[in-house]
Amino acid sequence: MNIFADNYIPNSSVQRKIVQCIYALDNIMYITVDERDARPLYQQLVDEIKTLIAKGELAEGTSLPPVRQVAKDLGVNLNTVAFAYRRLQKEGLIRVRHGSGAVVSSKTLREKPDDRLRAQLRTALTQLILAGLKQPEIKAIINEEMEELLRESRRA
Numbered sequence: 025m026n027i028f029a030d031n032y033i034p035n036s037s038v039q040r041k042i043v044q045c046i047y048a049l050d051n052i053m054y055i056t057v058d059e060r061d062a063r064p065l066y067q068q069l070v071d072e073i074k075t076l077i078a079k080g081e082l083a084e085g086t087s088l089p090p091v092r093q094v095a096k097d098l099g100v101n102l103n104t105v106a107f108a109y110r111r112l113q114k115e116g117l118i119r120v121r122h123g124s125g126a127v128v129s130s131k132t133l134r135e136k137p138d139d140r141l142r143a144q145l146r147t148a149l150t151q152l153i154l155a156g157l158k159q160p161e162i163k164a165i166i167n168e169e170m171e172e173l174l175r176e177s178r179r180a
Contacts, residue, residue, distance in 0.1 A: 053082070053089065057098050065100050069108035077117055077131060078173055088118060088126040 055072045057065060076082040088094075091109060095102040109126050112118045119129040152162045 055094070055098060057100065066104045066108040066111065069094075069098075069100075069105060070111050073108070073112060074117065075173075077128060080131075082128050084128050084131060086128045088128065090125055 053073075053076060055069065057068055061068055063071070073082065073088070082088070088109070089097075091102060091105045094100075095105045098105075109118065109120055113120045113126070116130050116132075117128065118126045120126045149162065152165065157165070
């Protein structure tokens with residue numbers, strides 16, 4: 025396994041950003057867990073796996089690594105990974121069978137964009153505005169991200 029640790033020391037406590045290469049039967053997943061991130065670890069995992077699915081790096085039918093392996097490789101609690109997998113299953117992106125693992129079941133969420141997703145977008149846009157970015161810069165960032173997601177999705 026490859027681990028890249030970027031040590032960061034605010035207020036004398038060591039925090040790390042870990043990019044982990046996790047091997048499954050039919051693929052390799054690169055997951056980033058950042059202790060400096062305000063999101064809970066399970067949410068970081070959910071978001072990382074969603075991104076891999078959206079980019080086409082995890083296609084329908086792809087097996088995900090076992091919960092125990094992901095927990096060990098990332099150095100997180102087993103329950104954190106299990107909770108993340110359950111969230112992805114609830115959203116209709118993966119199918120989990122006890123004893124036989126998790127498989128990507130869909131490239132689209134069960135739920136269509138609603139007020140909750142719109143609120144998340146508004147929060148992200150608010151952060152960009154508060155960071156001092158102007159509307160043209162924000163639009164450029166959005167366009168770049170969309171192009172990257174769609175380009176990688178087409179390659180798969």
